[in-house]
Amino acid sequence: MAKNFGRITETNTAVPDVDADLMVRLARGDKSAARTLMDRRLPRLLGLARRMLKDPIEAEDVAQETFLRVWKAADRWRPGEAKVETWMSRIAINLCYDRLRKKRETLMEVLPERMSGEPSAEAQLGESETTEQVIAALAVLPDRQRMALELCHFQEMSNIEAAAIMDVSVDALESLLSRARRKLRETLMSQSGDLLTGFATRGEEG
Amino acid sequence: MDIQKFTELLNAYGGNTARWPENQRGDAQSFADDNPELTAPLVEAASALDHMLDGARDIPASDLLARRILAQSPNPFLSDWRQAAAAAAAVLVVGAMGGYAGGSLLPQPTTDSTEDYYADVFDSLSADWEFDLGGGA
Numbered sequence: 001m002a003k004n005f006g007r008i009t010e011t012n013t014a015v016p017d018v019d020a021d022l023m024v025r026l027a028r029g030d031k032s033a034a035r036t037l038m039d040r041r042l043p044r045l046l047g048l049a050r051r052m053l054k055d056p057i058e059a060e061d062v063a064q065e066t067f068l069r070v071w072k073a074a075d076r077w078r079p080g081e082a083k084v085e086t087w088m089s090r091i092a093i094n095l096c097y098d099r100l101r102k103k104r105e106t107l108m109e110v111l112p113e114r115m116s117g118e119p120s121a122e123a124q125l126g127e128s129e130t131t132e133q134v135i136a137a138l139a140v141l142p143d144r145q146r147m148a149l150e151l152c153h154f155q156e157m158s159n160i161e162a163a164a165i166m167d168v169s170v171d172a173l174e175s176l177l178s179r180a181r182r183k184l185r186e187t188l189m190s191q192s193g194d195l196l197t198g199f200a201t202r203g204e205e206g
Numbered sequence: 207m208d209i210q211k212f213t214e215l216l217n218a219y220g221g222n223t224a225r226w227p228e229n230q231r232g233d234a235q236s237f238a239d240d241n242p243e244l245t246a247p248l249v250e251a252a253s254a255l256d257h258m259l260d261g262a263r264d265i266p267a268s269d270l271l272a273r274r275i276l277a278q279s280p281n282p283f284l285s286d287w288r289q290a291a292a293a294a295a296a297v298l299v300v301g302a303m304g305g306y307a308g309g310s311l312l313p314q315p316t317t318d319s320t321e322d323y324y325a326d327v328f329d330s331l332s333a334d335w336e337f338d339l340g341g342g343a
Contacts, residue, residue: 034279043264050265060271067275074280134262153259159227177218188258
């Protein structure tokens with residue numbers, strides 16, 4: 001049955017910013033606020049950077065740099081201007097975008113060893129096999145398809161917003177999304193028995 | 207809305223209408239309600255993929271990364287420039303008061319040797335002056 005369809009869950013609007021108080025405390029140098037914000041937002045930022053960059057070490061660098069910028073700008077942050085989570089995601093996306101752009105310039109010269117998107121052994125530590133399989137499937141998508149999916153699916157941006165960031169039309173964005181999802185379906189559904197079982201088990205546990 | 211348009215949107219945005227273009231949600235919902243036998247299997251397949259993707263949304267961070275990030279977080283004392291300025295001003299005031307108090311504790315000379323020095327100097331000047339006057343007369 002269509003369980004999700006029809007249940008419109010507005011994720012971007014009219015939701016109080018749960019991190020606003022943390023930013024005020026952070027500006028006063030409250031270390032516990034820094035830890036809470038980090039605990040709350042680091043896994044998602046790390047996921048974003050990992051999916052976009054395909055490299056766990058680079059993803060960690062981007063996550064760290066994002067927090068560093070937040071720390072530095074904490075005393076200038078004003079409530080109501082943007083949700084902290086959205087702001088942090090934008091910082092991370094921009095950092096990833098810059099790195100991808102630089103990579104693209106050198107990609108023709110040297111193909112990375114893990115072009116297939118196969119995760120490193122270290123990367124698998126602490127991450128479930130199912131998550132790794134999804135990340136590996138995402139990693140083999142072309143950059144622009146992956147970026148479109150990142151913005152629309154994971155960051156839950158509107159199509160207009162995502163198209164503007166990528167500097168493409170909405171039609172072009174939809175085409176990128178469709179191709180990305182088709183490719184992912186082909187890759188993941190072939191392993192779907194294991195994957196769905198893995199996620200279902202995790203859902204029951206969590 | 208027809209099945210072709212519905213499928214196009216589903217293929218692009220997945221099974222959660224929160225991700226669909228806002229201006230298409232109403233029509234899509236009506237179409238799904240009117241044609242459940244057509245739309246339900248498609249939505250189910252799209253939602254299965256969404257579910258897999260959502261499982262890779264967050265990645266746990268290592269303790270080392272967490273420590274690196276926290277080590278760079280704002281310092282409790284110096285984070286506010288007003289606090290830093292107030293601290294600097296306090297240091298200056300305390301330093302000035304300490305200097306003043308310390309100076310008053312130093313032993314004072316019993317006779318003013320400066321006055322004697324000036325007296326000697328002017329004595330010699332007056333002697334020279336008398337000499338000149340005398341010489342010029």
